[in-house]
Amino acid sequence: MDSERILTQLRAEGYEVSPTYEAADVVVVNTCGFIDAAVDESLEAIGEALAQNGRVIVTGCLGARPDRILERHPQVLKVTGPHAYEDVVGAVHEHLPPRHEPFFDLLPPQGVRLTPRHYAYLKIAEGCNNRCSFCIIPAMRGRLVSRPIDDVLREAERLAAAGVKELLVISQDTSAYGADLRYARRTWRGTAYQTSFMDLARALGALGVWVRLHYVYPYPHVDGVIALMAEGRVLPYLDIPFQHGSPAVLKRMRRPAHAEDTLARIRAWRRDCPDLTLRSTFIVGFPGETEAEFAELLAWLEEAQLDRVGCFKYSPVEGAAANALPGHIAPELQEERYARFMERAADISARRLAARIGGRVRVLVDDVTENGALARSQAEAPQIDGVVRIEKDVARLRAGEFADVEIVAADAYDLTGRPTDASGAAAGSH
Numbered sequence: 223m224d225s226e227r228i229l230t231q232l233r234a235e236g237y238e239v240s241p242t243y244e245a246a247d248v249v250v251v252n253t254c255g256f257i258d259a260a261v262d263e264s265l266e267a268i269g270e271a272l273a274q275n276g277r278v279i280v281t282g283c284l285g286a287r288p289d290r291i292l293e294r295h296p297q298v299l300k301v302t303g304p305h306a307y308e309d310v311v312g313a314v315h316e317h318l319p320p321r322h323e324p325f326f327d328l329l330p331p332q333g334v335r336l337t338p339r340h341y342a343y344l345k346i347a348e349g350c351n352n353r354c355s356f357c358i359i360p361a362m363r364g365r366l367v368s369r370p371i372d373d374v375l376r377e378a379e380r381l382a383a384a385g386v387k388e389l390l391v392i393s394q395d396t397s398a399y400g401a402d403l404r405y406a407r408r409t410w411r412g413t414a415y416q417t418s419f420m421d422l423a424r425a426l427g428a429l430g431v432w433v434r435l436h437y438v439y440p441y442p443h444v445d446g447v448i449a450l451m452a453e454g455r456v457l458p459y460l461d462i463p464f465q466h467g468s469p470a471v472l473k474r475m476r477r478p479a480h481a482e483d484t485l486a487r488i489r490a491w492r493r494d495c496p497d498l499t500l501r502s503t504f505i506v507g508f509p510g511e512t513e514a515e516f517a518e519l520l521a522w523l524e525e526a527q528l529d530r531v532g533c534f535k536y537s538p539v540e541g542a543a544a545n546a547l548p549g550h551i552a553p554e555l556q557e558e559r560y561a562r563f564m565e566r567a568a569d570i571s572a573r574r575l576a577a578r579i580g581g582r583v584r585v586l587v588d589d590v591t592e593n594g595a596l597a598r599s600q601a602e603a604p605q606i607d608g609v610v611r612i613e614k615d616v617a618r619l620r621a622g623e624f625a626d627v628e629i630v631a632a633d634a635y636d637l638t639g640r641p642t643d644a645s646g647a648a649a650g651s652h
Contacts, residue, residue: 224282224304225252226343231311237318243274248299248318250310253284253291258537261290268295277317281310286362287540304363340586340622341388341432341604342381346374346422350394351401352439355476355544356505356536359394368393368400371417372408375425387622388432388586390603391422397438423447427455432586434603436461440484445491452495457600459499460491467522468515471508474547488526499601501530506563507556508536510549516559520566529574530607531567535560568634575608575632582628582642585610587619595619597627597639608635615641 228250229239240246249271253264264284271278272295280291281302288301300313349364350357378389393399400406400417407414411428415421420443426433433456438444440462451458464484466472491498504523506516523531535556538545551559585597588604595612597619602608612619612627619625619641627639 224307227307228252228281228310231307232314235311237314243271246275248277248279248314249275250279250281250314253280253282258539261540265291265294268298272297279310279313279317281306283359283362290540338588338622339385340588341390342386344374344378344381344389344391344426345369345393346391346396346399347393351398352395352478353476353543354478355474355547356508356539356542358539358541361541363394366395366398366402368403368417370403370406370408371400371415371422371425372410374422375410375415378426378429382429382431385622386431387624388434388604389426389429390434390436391426392436395437395439396435397441397444419443420446423450423456432457432600434459434461436603438462439478440464440482440487441478442482445487448491448495448498451498458495458497459501459600459603461501461603464502464526465505466508466515466519467504467526468511468518471511471515471519474510475505475508475544485522485525497600499529500526501532501603501607502528503532503534504563505534505536506559507551509544509547509551511536511551511559516562520563523563523566523570527570527574528567529571529601530603531571532606533560533563533567571608572632572634575634575637578629578637579632580629582626583610583639585612585625585627585639587612587621587623587625590616590619590621595621597625599637608637610637610639612639612641 233239243249251264251268251271253267254260261284264282268278268280268291278295278298279300279302280298281304283304284291285301285303285306291298291301299317302309302313347366347368349366350360351366353360381389397419399419399422403417405416405418407416409415410425415425423433423435427450435447435456438460444460447456450456465475465477488500504519506519536551583599585599587595587597588609589596594614595616597610597612598604598607599610602610610627610629626642628642629637630640631638
């Protein structure tokens with residue numbers, strides 16, 4: 223999203239986007255600085271850009287620690303911090319003055335996007351008010367700053383008008399949306415809405431596109447959106463970073479809502495919306511995690527029966543409070559617990575996907591080749607979840623369009639489907 227905003231502004235000012243380092247006059251590297259692995263990857267990307275081009279401007283989360291960048295790459299032209307869009311554009315102006323007058327340049331109303339034409343990310347806020355002990359996002363990106371709801375809805379409307387069929391709603395804490403604005407009321411399409419999580423979901427549901435909610439915390443007020451999902455207004459899909467299943471570990475993590483009975487909440491959600499898909503991420507090997515606490519996590523996972531799960535081994539982050547906690551876990555034990563967690567998660571996933579065999583679902587086609595097609599149902603988000611593979615009868619499928627398929631097979635993470643014809647019979651079946 224940050225890269226798209228920067229590109230949109232630069233494109234509006236007449237700059238062109240180069241497909242290669244060699245053809246570019248200057249390179250902008252957008253970095254991540256959340257965990258050590260991301261820092262290393264960002265520093266390597268900067269080094270690659272310097273080696274291939276030599277004129278590099280750095281922005282993003284790691285830019286909040288310019289000394290870390292300049293120590294390794296002192297020859298970069300400029301370092302700017304997270305969501306410092308004007309600073310990035312100013313740095314480009316300084317080292318590559320614009321050639322064109324913006325009033326005479328054409329820019330698509332939806333801006334420049336890095337995603338395929340049929341789906342787009344919709345960022346509704348920056349920053350975060352939580353103080354999780356393993357995270358430094360509030361220090362890097364600041365406290366929660368929500369966009370007024372009418373501003374978000376106008377952008378969503380432009381995207382839908384441009385052909386986007388799926389909106390992926392993102393922020394650091396989507397369920398806290400509008401709290402900093404005291405849920406200020408704004409008008410869109412002649413109707414007043416509060417700048418709030420519920421009103422945003424309700425309004426986006428009126429656009430006639432898939433609406434997928436990411437990075438939602440299990441606060442009690444989130445229960446209200448389940449009714450919208452049951453009604454088909456927004457996709458029955460929630461991306462909730464639970465992070466662990468042990469109350470003691472969650473307390474050390476300083477997770478919001480850690481005292482809530484999340485298993486009871488999940489049961490209630492599925493009772494009210496049986497088609498609900500839940501995805502989450504977890505951390506294993508957090509400082510002080512005992513074997514008993516890890517066993518609690520595995521038991522929690524088994525009972526929760528989440529559909530899509532990601533897992534990370536705890537990694538110290540410079541400036542995070544968790545660094546000072548006692549009992550850091552040895553890397554080999556982290557690896558062993560990670561393997562056990564992923565084995566349990568894969569088994570749960572395989573069972574849940576197998577239960578979908580024989581069902582008929584609507585999918586959004588992402589790609590079509592002579593060898594088959596890749597698509598996603600309402601239960602799969604792009605790039606982070608599995609896919610629906612279509613290996614036969616794909617001639618009438620088109621990327622970016624919807625299709626109806628019958629699920630005919632499944633493995634641990636992906637499904638296999640077959641297009642159905644207009645009468646509802648499986649195409650190619652006998």
